[in-house]
Amino acid sequence: MRTLYVAEYPAIQHRHDDGAIVTVRLKRRAGGFRAVCAGCDTEFVYRRPVPSAIAHHKSPLLPPVKGNWDSGEDDH
């Protein structure tokens, strides 16, 4: 049996080789939420999504303020 880690809860939709979409529901077990699908011999283990450790780019909606400062050195 293979193990698949999922971030969805409580229903896990997946596709079988024959194209059928199968839904299994996670159940609380020791150590977390799990669901076993006998149809594809897969155990789904819920893993809570964690914030990415990768630094994200700042929001493009807030571009850095640039230029147009009065430096006092311009020749007017």
Ligand SMILES: [Zn+2]
């Ligand atoms: Zn399955």
